[in-house]
Amino acid sequence: MGRKAGRTLDDRRAEWSARWDEVKPAPFRLAREVVPGLFQVRTRGSRCYLVVEDEITLIDTGNPGSGERILAALKGLGRTPDDIARILITHYHIDHVGGLPEIQKFAPEKTGVHVAEAAHLESDAPLPNPFQHPLLAKVIQPYLLRNDPGRARVDEILRDGDELPALGGLRIVHTPGHTAGHISLYFPNRGVLLVGDSMQYKFGRLMLPSRLFSEDMVEAGASIQKMAQLEFETLVFSHFRPILGGADRRAREFARLLAVQAAG
Numbered sequence: 252m253g254r255k256a257g258r259t260l261d262d263r264r265a266e267w268s269a270r271w272d273e274v275k276p277a278p279f280r281l282a283r284e285v286v287p288g289l290f291q292v293r294t295r296g297s298r299c300y301l302v303v304e305d306e307i308t309l310i311d312t313g314n315p316g317s318g319e320r321i322l323a324a325l326k327g328l329g330r331t332p333d334d335i336a337r338i339l340i341t342h343y344h345i346d347h348v349g350g351l352p353e354i355q356k357f358a359p360e361k362t363g364v365h366v367a368e369a370a371h372l373e374s375d376a377p378l379p380n381p382f383q384h385p386l387l388a389k390v391i392q393p394y395l396l397r398n399d400p401g402r403a404r405v406d407e408i409l410r411d412g413d414e415l416p417a418l419g420g421l422r423i424v425h426t427p428g429h430t431a432g433h434i435s436l437y438f439p440n441r442g443v444l445l446v447g448d449s450m451q452y453k454f455g456r457l458m459l460p461s462r463l464f465s466e467d468m469v470e471a472g473a474s475i476q477k478m479a480q481l482e483f484e485t486l487v488f489s490h491f492r493p494i495l496g497g498a499d500r501r502a503r504e505f506a507r508l509l510a511v512q513a514a515g
């Protein structure tokens with residue numbers, strides 16, 4: 252897609268960094284526009300996203316206490332919670348669903364999650380502990396119980412391949428591994444893939460999701476192979492800065508590397 256010959260990866264990285272610095276928010280602005288119509292909001296503990304059109308799609312809700320920031324970001328964009336048409340949740344971890352009950356008070360609209368995550372959200376029991384190592388899980392448990400957001404409502408079950416009207420078409424891509432019901436959101440007409448926690452982007456490299464909080468690393472690898480078959484320019488994460496150009500090529504390189512490692 253419009254790739255110019257003769258430029259090194261470092262040139263391209265510098266260009267992406269410059270583009271990203273351009274869209275960094277002014278200190279008083281809570282939302283930054285990643286691509287036209289898709290805004291990133293820094294919540295407590297992670298990032299959520301707003302697709303801003305006539306109607307608004309909210310993607311994830313941050314840790315408990317993030318509701319206020321999301322509402323303030325909406326206000327900053329000249330919009331109100333009444334404009335929220337749907338809330339999509341990538342997965343049940345507290346840094347993604349913690350603000351959901353707060354937001355649902357203002358936005359009694361459709362909250363959609365994958366079927367594998369729904370029971371965790373709707374349950375009166377605390378959210379499951381995401382730590383895979385028993386000792387770490389034990390250490391973090393009091394924090395989780397103290398901060399548990401409580402029960403949330405699930406209005407719609409999302410499945411792989413479901414299409415929703417946002418940014419000219421939004422497709423649900425089931426990407427299990429980090430959690431069983433993790434979903435990524437694909438906007439084919441805008442060349443954007445929002446991967447939540449199903450990939451990491453650290454030190455300029457794509458990586459598998461963190462082993463510390465991921466349920467099934469083999470499935471996580473398979474999900475990366477699945478996402479690498481899609482076409483997109485831009486990759487958007489819940490905890491890392493986005494890749495704004497040539498992202499599918501990099502995802503494919505990463506997927507090939509994983510396949511070689513798996514074979515070896």
Ligand SMILES: [Zn+2]
Binds near residue numbers: 342344429448
């Ligand atoms: Zn997570």
Ligand SMILES: [Zn+2]
Binds near residue numbers: 297346448
């Ligand atoms: Zn997360």
